[in-house]
Amino acid sequence: MPVNGDVLLLEQPRTQQTQQTQRTRNTYAQPKVARLRLKRALRAVLLPVGAFLPVFLLGTFVTYLMGVLSGLSPAHLQLGEAATPQAVARIQHEWGLDRPFLVQYLTWFGALLQGDLGRSWYNGHSVSALLAARAAISLSVAGLALLIGVSCGFILGVTAALLQTSWVDRAITAFTSLISVMPSFVVGIALVALFAVTLGLLPAAGYVPIDEGLWGWLSHLLLPAVALSFDTTSEMARQLRVGLIAAYRENYVTGALLRGLSDRRIFFVHVLRNAIGPALTLLGMKFPHLLGGAVVTEAVFGLAGYGKFASESALRGDVPAVQGVLVVSVVMVVVFNMLVNLLLNRIIPSAAGAAHRGA
Amino acid sequence: MSIPSFRLACALLLAVCSAACGSSKAAAPPQVLKWAIAFPANWDPVVQGSGGGFRVLALAYASLTEIDEHGDVRPGLAERWEYNASGDEITFYLRPKLKFSDGTPVNAEAVKLYLERAKTQTNSALDGDLSSIESIRVADELAVVLHLTQVDRQIPLLLGQRVAQITSPTAARDPKALNAWPVGAGPFKVVELVPESHVRLQKNPDYWDADNIHIDEVKLYAGTDAAMVVASLQTGVYDFANISPSQVKAAEQAGLEVVYQPGFNAANLAINVNKPPFDDPAVLEAVRHAIDRQELVDKVTLGYGSVTNQPFPKGYIAYDEASENLWPYDRERARQILSKAGYKPGDIAVDFVLPTSSPAAEIIQSQLAAIGIEAKISVTPKWAEPFFAKKLALSIYGTTGRESPVQTLTAHFGPAGPLNLSAPLVSDELVAALKLARETPLASPDYVENLKAATRAALKSSPTVFTYSLPNLFVKGPRVPKLPAIPGQIHWTGVRLGKP
Numbered sequence: 001m002p003v004n005g006d007v008l009l010l011e012q013p014r015t016q017q018t019q020q021t022q023r024t025r026n027t028y029a030q031p032k033v034a035r036l037r038l039k040r041a042l043r044a045v046l047l048p049v050g051a052f053l054p055v056f057l058l059g060t061f062v063t064y065l066m067g068v069l070s071g072l073s074p075a076h077l078q079l080g081e082a083a084t085p086q087a088v089a090r091i092q093h094e095w096g097l098d099r100p101f102l103v104q105y106l107t108w109f110g111a112l113l114q115g116d117l118g119r120s121w122y123n124g125h126s127v128s129a130l131l132a133a134r135a136a137i138s139l140s141v142a143g144l145a146l147l148i149g150v151s152c153g154f155i156l157g158v159t160a161a162l163l164q165t166s167w168v169d170r171a172i173t174a175f176t177s178l179i180s181v182m183p184s185f186v187v188g189i190a191l192v193a194l195f196a197v198t199l200g201l202l203p204a205a206g207y208v209p210i211d212e213g214l215w216g217w218l219s220h221l222l223l224p225a226v227a228l229s230f231d232t233t234s235e236m237a238r239q240l241r242v243g244l245i246a247a248y249r250e251n252y253v254t255g256a257l258l259r260g261l262s263d264r265r266i267f268f269v270h271v272l273r274n275a276i277g278p279a280l281t282l283l284g285m286k287f288p289h290l291l292g293g294a295v296v297t298e299a300v301f302g303l304a305g306y307g308k309f310a311s312e313s314a315l316r317g318d319v320p321a322v323q324g325v326l327v328v329s330v331v332m333v334v335v336f337n338m339l340v341n342l343l344l345n346r347i348i349p350s351a352a353g354a355a356h357r358g359a
Numbered sequence: 360m361s362i363p364s365f366r367l368a369c370a371l372l373l374a375v376c377s378a379a380c381g382s383s384k385a386a387a388p389p390q391v392l393k394w395a396i397a398f399p400a401n402w403d404p405v406v407q408g409s410g411g412g413f414r415v416l417a418l419a420y421a422s423l424t425e426i427d428e429h430g431d432v433r434p435g436l437a438e439r440w441e442y443n444a445s446g447d448e449i450t451f452y453l454r455p456k457l458k459f460s461d462g463t464p465v466n467a468e469a470v471k472l473y474l475e476r477a478k479t480q481t482n483s484a485l486d487g488d489l490s491s492i493e494s495i496r497v498a499d500e501l502a503v504v505l506h507l508t509q510v511d512r513q514i515p516l517l518l519g520q521r522v523a524q525i526t527s528p529t530a531a532r533d534p535k536a537l538n539a540w541p542v543g544a545g546p547f548k549v550v551e552l553v554p555e556s557h558v559r560l561q562k563n564p565d566y567w568d569a570d571n572i573h574i575d576e577v578k579l580y581a582g583t584d585a586a587m588v589v590a591s592l593q594t595g596v597y598d599f600a601n602i603s604p605s606q607v608k609a610a611e612q613a614g615l616e617v618v619y620q621p622g623f624n625a626a627n628l629a630i631n632v633n634k635p636p637f638d639d640p641a642v643l644e645a646v647r648h649a650i651d652r653q654e655l656v657d658k659v660t661l662g663y664g665s666v667t668n669q670p671f672p673k674g675y676i677a678y679d680e681a682s683e684n685l686w687p688y689d690r691e692r693a694r695q696i697l698s699k700a701g702y703k704p705g706d707i708a709v710d711f712v713l714p715t716s717s718p719a720a721e722i723i724q725s726q727l728a729a730i731g732i733e734a735k736i737s738v739t740p741k742w743a744e745p746f747f748a749k750k751l752a753l754s755i756y757g758t759t760g761r762e763s764p765v766q767t768l769t770a771h772f773g774p775a776g777p778l779n780l781s782a783p784l785v786s787d788e789l790v791a792a793l794k795l796a797r798e799t800p801l802a803s804p805d806y807v808e809n810l811k812a813a814t815r816a817a818l819k820s821s822p823t824v825f826t827y828s829l830p831n832l833f834v835k836g837p838r839v840p841k842l843p844a845i846p847g848q849i850h851w852t853g854v855r856l857g858k859p
Binding site for chain 2: 071072073075076077078084085088090122123124125130133134137189192193196197200203204205206298299300301302303304308309312315316317
């Protein structure tokens with residue numbers, strides 16, 4: 001947020017100003033400018049990456065520790081009726097579970113860095129292969145849900161902010177509050193009952209890969225994506241509305257109006273860029289949540305996605321599968337937050353300026 | 360373009376179109392069955408072993424023998440069999456010119472390799488079922504001889520879908536790969552398999568009964584929620600699925616047909632008399648009189664099941680009517696037995712360990728509480744280990760039975776029976792009765808009587824309390840006609856699907 005409250009000039013993106021000043025002042029020092037730019041670019045990229053590493057290391061360590069502490073073993077999953085103590089010991093040895101903790105952890109971590117997430121205790125398949133097979137379904141649903149959530153949330157938030165305190169604003173606020181509290185299974189079942197069973201417009205469950213037809217793929221994904229998007233829509237709408245209302249109250253908006261700038265220019269060039277911060281940050285958290293947290297929606301719509309995989313593996317006590325999912329989640333959350341930070345620095349000039357000034 | 364050439368062009372176009380349309384009408388669209396069912400964890404029958412998973416495997420594998428609607432044995436991969444005079448050797452004669460889906464011939468050598476693998480592979484779930492087979496010999500290209508450890512007339516029934524789904528010996532050289540991708544000689548072959556997601560199978564033209572298979576493709580879908588089954592079938596997403604008793608009314612209201620497929624299912628309360636408090640016979644007898652089976656049928660199966668105190672439903676060949684009322688439900692009597700033995704209400708506490716949460720277990724807990732026994736329920740995914748190691752005092756179990764009645768009795772009541780929580784408890788009377796039943800030829804007039812006598816002896820010697828039996832409930836969409844009513848199994852032989 002801009003700090004010079006008494007300056008009535010427009011808040012231009014600082015990069016332009018700084019560059020212009022530097023060009024007029026230091027015409028003799030072009031290499032210095034280039035070096036400065038490189039330093040800033042590196043800092044913008046390396047700082048988030050530097051934050052990523054410790055989080056990743058700690059996250060994977062705790063994940064592995066929890067698996068070992070759980071005391072679960074593949075024996076109970078694989079042996080069934082043949083679970084004699086000798087057979088149990090044999091299975092433990094086969095899976096390397098009788099080695100010391102650190103040896104196990106380092107072996108697992110080394111394999112992890114090469115993309116090998118171990119083998120499922122339930123069916124012996126490679127966990128990476130299992131997750132990759134489900135990626136298409138989960139990414140499709142989550143991607144579509146994000147798209148719907150962002151667009152609807154954007155439209156609702158902007159409308160509510162522009163028409164603030166009118167009946168439209170109140171209606172939108174009530175609507176977003178309502179949809180944010182509805183549990184996903186109620187939403188899913190209601191959508192199925194209305195659109196699939198009663199109206200017969202869309203199928204009730206299942207997944208069709210995109211190479212079997214675009215409409216088949218889309219029609220199976222629409223209902224679960226809508227059900228999943230409710231949370232994102234309401235959060236996006238709310239954050240954007242609050243951000244926009246606050247941004248409109250800033251002095252530079254009054255200044256812009258006085259200078260005769262059009263409403264559209266004020267909105268798109270100035271207000272929106274400053275108001276979008278909280279909403280974008282929120283999105284960074286939402287996508288991984290959509291990917292892995294959609295357990296109930298996946299159950300209702302019979303989709304074999306990450307959420308179902310994680311919950312079924314946890315219920316079965318299939319430790320490597322759960323560890324694999326956790327590692328993927330850690331990576332996704334951190335990467336997305338990194339991307340959101342980079343994006344924010346780019347879009348919000350004051351944020352970039354603050355970083356540049358070392359604030 | 361001039362008018363005559365325009366007309367000529369139109370005529371040519373029409374001719375081409377009608378030819379194309381005509382040819383497409385001549386080729387019928389493929390018959391595809393969409394089945395929502397839980398997948399087995401293992402696709403190798405030697406490793407799979409448990410409950411309903413064999414129904415899915417039966418799509419890809421053919422078994423040595425089959426059974427008909429009455430549970431009588433019929434030819435499968437084997438077209439006939441012959442015992443020797445003393446009954447401790449049996450020869451199976453296979454159908455000629457059969458192949459597995461990878462091209463390997465189905466011959467005596469393949470059957471020998473399969474049975475040996477089932478007996479010796481370290482993670483085999485079938486070795487306990489094959490204890491009667493001592494060795495296997497190839498007599499001829501299509502004749503395989505089984506040398507038995509004892510006189511056992513049950514072998515043709517035994518080598519059915521539960522135990523003898525024959526795998527390709529070529530594929531079995533890599534058991535881990537076979538476990539992830541089935542290769543058999545069944546009615547269909549797998550063309551796509553994504554674990555816990557979906558499987559696509561195509562008709563296998565080399566199946567011995569391929570002439571009677573009218574379905575071209577089967578698509579299996581895992582992970583359908585029980586509550587969404589009816590909506591999915593109504594909207595045509597699936598054609599066939601399991602259904603829980605609570606959904607039956609909804610299915611009927613939606614105009615879908617519910618199939619009550621007969622089976623050998625039986626649920627039980629497993630008691631270990633080697634552990635307290637059941638090492639006191641009075642406590643055991645009190646518990647036997649405290650279980651109200653009708654309440655379980657009403658509340659758990661919603662009336663679609665039936666009471667039974669034996670490891671199979673009433674009407675099964677080995678069901679003994681004389682033993683029907685061995686320990687009738689009598690709460691007062693149970694309380695009196697306990698007080699006479701010196702127990703006050705609340706004195707007895709026992710750990711009731713379960714694999715998953717179960718309404719049946721909670722009802723039993725309340726029935727035990729009514730006579731003063733406190734059963735503490737704990738659910739653990741690690742249940743299988745202590746259960747099959749006979750470390751638990753009290754638990755519940757449910758089986759889908761076996762094609763061979765003697766096998767069912769041995770598994771539940773035998774001294775090494777995996778489902779006998781009180782092993783090695785067994786009475787001499789039971790051992791003798793089982794031996795007699797096993798040695799009676801299937802066609803003998805004494806067969807049924809001997810089976811029932813074995814059941815009688817088993818029930819008297821075993822503490823396991825059998826509670827209820829529920830037929831296999833399925834719901835089918837309008838495209839699926841009546842299925843063959845083969846108990847416990849789902850057969851697609853002779854089934855023609857309707858229009859999509």
